[in-house]
Amino acid sequence: MKVFEAPISFEVADLLNNMLRHIPKYEAANNKIIDTFKIKNFFTSQDEFELFKQEISVYESMVSEPDRAEYGDFQTNFDLASSIILFLKDKKTANPKLIIEPTCGKGSFIIAALSVFQHIEKIVGVEIYKPYTWETKFNILEFYISNPLLNKPLIEIHHFNVFDFNFSSLANEFKHDVLVIGNPPWVTNSKLSVLNSDNLPQKSNFKRHTGIDAITGKGNFDIGEFITLMMFDAFQKSDGHFAFLVKNSVIKNVIYDQYQRKYKISDIEKYSINSQKEFDVSVEASLLYCHLNSIPEFTCNEFNFYIQENKIREFGWVNDKFVSNTDLYQDSNYIDGICPFEWRQGIKHDLSLIMEFEKVGDKFLNGKQEEVAIEDDLIYGLLKSSDLKKPVIDRPRKYTIITQKKVGQDTSYIKHNFPKTFVYLHSHLNSFKQRKSSIYYKKPDFSIFGVGEYSFEPYKVAISGLYKTLSFSLILPDHKKPLMLDDTCYLLGFTDLEFAVYTTIILNSDQSKNFLQSITFSDAKRTFTKDVLMRIDLFRLALQLPEMEVQKEINFLNDVYNLRVSLNCWDIYLHALTPKHSNKQMDIFTMM
Numbered sequence: 001m002k003v004f005e006a007p008i009s010f011e012v013a014d015l016l017n018n019m020l021r022h023i024p025k026y027e028a029a030n031n032k033i034i035d036t037f038k039i040k041n042f043f044t045s046q047d048e049f050e051l052f053k054q055e056i057s058v059y060e061s062m063v064s065e066p067d068r069a070e071y072g073d074f075q076t077n078f079d080l081a082s083s084i085i086l087f088l089k090d091k092k093t094a095n096p097k098l099i100i101e102p103t104c105g106k107g108s109f110i111i112a113a114l115s116v117f118q119h120i121e122k123i124v125g126v127e128i129y130k131p132y133t134w135e136t137k138f139n140i141l142e143f144y145i146s147n148p149l150l151n152k153p154l155i156e157i158h159h160f161n162v163f164d165f166n167f168s169s170l171a172n173e174f175k176h177d178v179l180v181i182g183n184p185p186w187v188t189n190s191k192l193s194v195l196n197s198d199n200l201p202q203k204s205n206f207k208r209h210t211g212i213d214a215i216t217g218k219g220n221f222d223i224g225e226f227i228t229l230m231m232f233d234a235f236q237k238s239d240g241h242f243a244f245l246v247k248n249s250v251i252k253n254v255i256y257d258q259y260q261r262k263y264k265i266s267d268i269e270k271y272s273i274n275s276q277k278e279f280d281v282s283v284e285a286s287l288l289y290c291h292l293n294s295i296p297e298f299t300c301n302e303f304n305f306y307i308q309e310n311k312i313r314e315f316g317w318v319n320d321k322f323v324s325n326t327d328l329y330q331d332s333n334y335i336d337g338i339c340p341f342e343w344r345q346g347i348k349h350d351l352s353l354i355m356e357f358e359k360v361g362d363k364f365l366n367g368k369q370e371e372v373a374i375e376d377d378l379i380y381g382l383l384k385s386s387d388l389k390k391p392v393i394d395r396p397r398k399y400t401i402i403t404q405k406k407v408g409q410d411t412s413y414i415k416h417n418f419p420k421t422f423v424y425l426h427s428h429l430n431s432f433k434q435r436k437s438s439i440y441y442k443k444p445d446f447s448i449f450g451v452g453e454y455s456f457e458p459y460k461v462a463i464s465g466l467y468k469t470l471s472f473s474l475i476l477p478d479h480k481k482p483l484m485l486d487d488t489c490y491l492l493g494f495t496d497l498e499f500a501v502y503t504t505i506i507l508n509s510d511q512s513k514n515f516l517q518s519i520t521f522s523d524a525k526r527t528f529t530k531d532v533l534m535r536i537d538l539f540r541l542a543l544q545l546p547e548m549e550v551q552k553e554i555n556f557l558n559d560v561y562n563l564r565v566s567l568n569c570w571d572i573y574l575h576a577l578t579p580k581h582s583n584k585q586m587d588i589f590t591m592m
Contacts, residue, residue: 003055006134012141013056020053037144038152039137044159074279076183076245081108084243084287085116087271087305088179093291094241096179097121100170102162102227103128103184107136110155111143113181120153124170126160133159162227167234178240178292180231184224186247186283225250228288229257236264239293245273248284248523255300255316266294268316271305284523299326321519321535328518334544335515337537340577343492343530345465346485347382347400348449350435354428355448356382357399364399374421378402378414381478385464385488391504392561394476396483401425403446405456411444450487457493458482459500461507463533465490465526470516472507474500474557488526490533498569499576505553506542515541539577 001008019036023029026049033042043049088094097120099113104125113120127133136157144152158165162184171178224246231242242265251270258265271287279285287305299316314326321336323329329336349355353367357379364372364379381396401421403411415422425432425446432446439449460475466488475483475491485491494500506512519535520527550567557563 005131008138081112085112097177098174183245184227266297268300332515343533348487454493459494462491
C-alpha cells in the first residue's frame, strides 16, 4: 500500500494506526514517535497528521510512482548501500556519531547504517521529494519492528531543498566522528533547468568561467559535483569521512579543482561500480571516498568496488600538472609543455539538416533529402569524428556551406555573389534565428562558428574529440579545396605538406600515445580537448624520434598514398619548433 505516495508495509501501517489513532494533536504524536523511535518531527502540521491517520485507517493504496530518472534520481538499492556501509566499517577508522545524507531519497543508506554502526547519536537526512521523506520514515519504522533491540539514535528527516539547508550548524554541533554519505542526482544544472526543477542552486557561474567558456558550456555543471563541494565546504574541518556515489566525471572534476581549492581532505579513493547492474543506466559512476579534516592531498587512487585488492591506477596532480595515470606520466612527462601553435575546433553551425549535404552524382541532398541547387563556391567537403579512421583522408563523406571566413563576418555578400545559395539559406532563415546557442546572438544571418583562416589551410592534422582512439589523421585537399571538420574534431592547419606529414608522424608515435594515455580520461565526454592537445610539446617530442624512424613512416605514406614527401625539410622543421622561434613558426605552420 501507499500513503502520501510512499510505499508503507502493513506492519508499519498497523503499528502507527494503533499508536496514533487515539492521539488528537500532531505535536503529541511527534512526541510519541520520538520517545519510541527517536525520529524527530515526524509530522509537520495538524492537517498532515489528520490526513495520515485517515489514509492508514482505510489502507488506501496503489498510487503509481513517477519515473524520476530524468531528474538524475537513481535510488541506491539496499544491497549496494549495505555493501558500502560494510566497506566503510572495514576501513576501521569509520565509527560515526553523526551521519548526514544530503539527498537521502528512500533511506537505503540510513537503514544500512543503523544495522551496522552501533554508536550513532544522530542521523540527518535531507530530501526535496516529499514522498521519499515518508518512505524513508516508514522504512526506518519497519527496520525497528524487525530489530527492536538495536541502538536508536535521534533521526531527523527534512523535506528541504538541499541547497537551502544549513549544514554548517551540524558541523558546529559535531566536530568528531562524522560521516557524510549519499547518492546525489546524476544530472546537470542545465538539464534540471529544462525540466523546471526546484532542486537547483541559485543561478551562478560557480567555477567562475569567463568569456566563451561560460557561453559555450563550461558554465554547465553537475548537480552531484555542486553538492559534493557543498559538503566539503561545510564538513572539511570535522573529523570523519565522506562517501558519495557520483559520476566519474564529477570525481575527476573534484580532484582537478582540489589543486586550487585545497579542501582538507586526504586518502582520496575512487571505487568504480557497475552502473548498468546497480541502476540500469549506462553512466560511468563510482564511490568517492576520503578522510575529512586532514592535510590536503591532490591525487586519487582508483579501485574496483567489487574487487578492492589491487589498485587500478592513481590520477591527479603531479607538481602543477593534472594527469590520468601518475605512473605512466613519469615515463613521458618530458613531453608535457606548451604546443607551439594553437589547436582549433572545427566548424559549428547547429543546423545539420539544412547546412550539411550528401552528394549523389552531381546533385546535393540536404538532411531532409531535398535536392539543393546552389553554387559550388561556398560548398566544402566536411569530415566528422566518425570519418577520422584512416591515416590519410582526401575524400569527404558529407559537404557543408561555409558562409564566413571568420567569426562575425558580414554575410550580405552571399546575396550579390551567390544568389542561388542566398535563396536556399534565406528560405530557412527562421531555423537560423531559432538556434538556441548564445554564440549566434546579434551575429549576421547564416553565421557559423569555429571558423577562421586556419580552416582554409590546404593541409590539416586532425583528431576526434569523441573517440578513445589515439590516432591522428592527415587531411588533404579535395579537388584543390580544403576539407573542413566539424566541431567534434580538433585540428592544426598547414600550408606546407612536409610539415603536416612530419607533425602527423610524431603525433602518432608511441611516445606521443603514451603521453596522451597518461593525461586523458577514456570515460570523459570528450577524450581529447583543446586543453589536452595544447600540452603536447612538439619540439621535445620530435627530438625523441630517430630520423630513421621518421623516414620509415614517410616511406610508408609515400608508398600507400603517393605523397612524394621527403625528409629534406626535417632540420628546418625542428628549427621552427624551437621555443625561441615560437613567434615565427606561427607563420610557417599556419595563418592563425
